[in-house]
Amino acid sequence: MLTISNLKKQYSNKNILNGVELKIEKGEILGFVGANGAGKTTTLNSITGILNPDEGTIMINGLTASDDLEYKKQFFFIPDTVNVFKNVSGYDWISFMLKLYDQEQTEKLSYFVEQFSMEKAIHKPMGTYSYGMLHKMALIAAFTIEPPIIIMDEPLNGLDPRAVMTFKDCVKNYVKEGGTVFFSTHLLDIAEKICSTVAILKDGKIILHEDIQKVMGEENTLESIFMERQRE
């Protein structure tokens, strides 16, 4: 589904990504973790074309990362900070997104608006939304569009407990229908409950990519595994 090979990126002669290798299979719910500044956003921005890596190749469903629309339609990306046109309503923004992905307005949109309790807000200008509401709106767009893979940078930030539960349910249903999810997070206790696999980024490389149940065994938590790997 998504293959990253030998991804490298430097900032001011400092190696940030130092040969990232990652292969994500269809149906995976991959939690991408790493210390602050490890390079998670840099990796996600390289996949989504926001950033040009110095070296390496990225492919989704056999298409090489590029500005090509066919490549862009393989994923929906939710950045950490969702930047929007302040005077446009959430509904109009999602409708525009649907068009970009060659999709019609569907009942799915109303369903996800209700699931994320955005019925009233969705017709208001996005400039009036809170940080969490902007994330919910982007999640509604992602689950309505149902691209082959949804890529998210810290999607749980700003979500209230009910929205986190909805997020969990939506992710599971989307994957059941054939989707794939790749998201970065620092919330290891929640990732533990949602993800099927985990990848740890350290020193510019993936040092672990494993089935989450297998890596935790019976006694560990994702947090204890993460701390152990950071010390090594």
Ligand SMILES: Nc1ncnc2c1ncn2[C@@H]1O[C@H](COP(=O)(O)OP(=O)(O)OP(=O)(O)O)[C@@H](O)[C@H]1O
């Ligand atoms: N535009 C830039 N110019 C210079 N350095 C940058 C730039 N963007 C990121 N960096 C540096 O690259 C490193 C990786 O940043 P990145 O945002 O990818 O990390 P992250 O793992 O997402 O961190 P966090 O968990 O804190 O969000 C950091 O040291 C950061 O300071």
